[in-house]
Amino acid sequence: MEPFDYAAPKTLNEAIALLVERGDRARVLAGGTDIIVQVREGRRHADLLVDIKRIPEVNILHYDPREGLRLGAAVPCYRIYEDADIARLYPGLIDAVSLIGGIQIQSRASVGGNLCNASPAADTVPALIVHEARCVVMGPAGQRLVPVEEFCVAPGRTVLGRGELLVELRLPPPRPHFGAHYLRFIPRNEMDIAVVGVGAAVALDERRERCVQARIGLAAVAPTPLLVPEAAAALMDGPLTESHFDRAAALAQAAARPISDLRGDAAFRRHLVGVLTKRALRTALQRARET
Amino acid sequence: MTKKAHVQATVNGQPVEFLCEPRQSLLEVLRDELRLTGTKEGCNNGNCGACNVLLDGRLVNSCCVLGVEVEGCQITTIEGIASPQGLHPLQQKFLEHAALQCGICTPGFIVAAKALLDRHPRPTEYQVRHWLAGNLCRCTGYDKIIRAVLDAAGVAASG
Numbered sequence: 445m446e447p448f449d450y451a452a453p454k455t456l457n458e459a460i461a462l463l464v465e466r467g468d469r470a471r472v473l474a475g476g477t478d479i480i481v482q483v484r485e486g487r488r489h490a491d492l493l494v495d496i497k498r499i500p501e502v503n504i505l506h507y508d509p510r511e512g513l514r515l516g517a518a519v520p521c522y523r524i525y526e527d528a529d530i531a532r533l534y535p536g537l538i539d540a541v542s543l544i545g546g547i548q549i550q551s552r553a554s555v556g557g558n559l560c561n562a563s564p565a566a567d568t569v570p571a572l573i574v575h576e577a578r579c580v581v582m583g584p585a586g587q588r589l590v591p592v593e594e595f596c597v598a599p600g601r602t603v604l605g606r607g608e609l610l611v612e613l614r615l616p617p618p619r620p621h622f623g624a625h626y627l628r629f630i631p632r633n634e635m636d637i638a639v640v641g642v643g644a645a646v647a648l649d650e651r652r653e654r655c656v657q658a659r660i661g662l663a664a665v666a667p668t669p670l671l672v673p674e675a676a677a678a679l680m681d682g683p684l685t686e687s688h689f690d691r692a693a694a695l696a697q698a699a700a701r702p703i704s705d706l707r708g709d710a711a712f713r714r715h716l717v718g719v720l721t722k723r724a725l726r727t728a729l730q731r732a733r734e735t
Numbered sequence: 736m737t738k739k740a741h742v743q744a745t746v747n748g749q750p751v752e753f754l755c756e757p758r759q760s761l762l763e764v765l766r767d768e769l770r771l772t773g774t775k776e777g778c779n780n781g782n783c784g785a786c787n788v789l790l791d792g793r794l795v796n797s798c799c800v801l802g803v804e805v806e807g808c809q810i811t812t813i814e815g816i817a818s819p820q821g822l823h824p825l826q827q828k829f830l831e832h833a834a835l836q837c838g839i840c841t842p843g844f845i846v847a848a849k850a851l852l853d854r855h856p857r858p859t860e861y862q863v864r865h866w867l868a869g870n871l872c873r874c875t876g877y878d879k880i881i882r883a884v885l886d887a888a889g890v891a892a893s894g
Binding site for chain 2: 477484
């Protein structure tokens with residue numbers, strides 16, 4: 445592995461100062477399950493790894509009924525799914541953090557890192573999209589909020605500018621009668637990269653028949669994870685039926701822009717978008733009815 | 736070459752200190768600096784689990800942790816699994832069930848299985864298979880490993 449320096453700042457300001465000074469040659473280290481391997485294999489370059497895990501703000505995991513969930517950028521997957529309250533309130537997120545890698549990966553890998561790695565196939569991103577997450581970004585010019593669906597701009601690239609750092613994700617409190625689900629297709633049972641991933645969330649009216657709000661997010665079918673508002677809009681008309689799901693699935697398929705690669709060709713991926721969108725919606729609906 | 740860092744940690748209950756370059760993984764530190772060669776390098780990219788150790792009680796791939804990150808941490812490697820009285824029940828059951836052939840994956844499987852039994856002392860077969868999904872074995876076909884783990888937990892295997 446090429447040599448690099450290591451710094452473990454204890455404050456956000458120190459981390460930002462290092463990132464400003466070293467620019468593109470500095471990389472943030474959280475769980476390390478992507479960046480260490482990428483640097484070792486020469487797929488990303490770093491003169492300096494900035495380990496953020498000693499900064500208190502990036503380790504926050506806190507739910508408040510009015511504010512929602514504050515999820516620090518370096519919080520590893522296991523802390524999220526082992527928290528019973530969060531698991532109940534954010535089921536789509538829990539689906540995603542429970543299926544990333546194996547137990548070994550979940551011990552270290554963070555949702556913030558999954559997002560900053562900006563893989564088109566990132567499992568947590570469709571889940572964050574359907575839970576309406578916003579990204580708290582800090583940099584030399586101060587703080588800004590970025591909707592999660594706008595955070596990735598190309599494979600491996602994000603909106604983060606020089607000196608900027610993802611500090612936390614903020615997920616609003618779930619609406620009444622809310623359910624969400626994330627699932628993916630992989631050829632194995634575990635431990636694989638999504639051929640297609642789909643997240644869905646629905647919020648129902650008081651009678652739990654009509655959909656009052658919905659989100660659908662897709663992974664591995666475009667250069668970045670996608671929010672598909674037109675597919676969600678197709679669920680808004682009258683009591684929810686299977687034909688709504690058919691329409692939403694068709695619109696999600698139309699929004700997908702898949703490529704063909706070793707994990708699946710474009711036509712297969714588009715087919716999967718339809719199948720998985722319907723399955724994600726059915727489970728999200730079932731969960732919404734149970735709340 | 737970058738400056739070496741001085742790191743203090745606890746490995747298998749013993750305080751240790753070592754010098755390492757930032758680019759050295761915990762796996763490299765264990766094997767090359769501390770001479771604990773029971774932990775194996777398989778894929779070196781987080782897929783195979785051969786390098787599994789416990790870091791502050793959590794199962795990790797030591798190839799995906801930097802040596803400099805473990806300052807102040809508690810690490811358990813395969814060398815720390817047996818007691819002075821003898822083999823750990825998992826080790827004994829791996830022997831009895833012949834749950835290994837070439838042996839490269841075995842330390843990782845034992846450490847991973849210990850992490851499982853520490854959290855779920857009476858796991859189902861499904862739990863064992865799911866928990867060990869991050870450990871690859873190209874010899875056994877897994878079945879003997881699963882049976883050994885279930886036997887060590889005092890649970891009868893199905894089928």
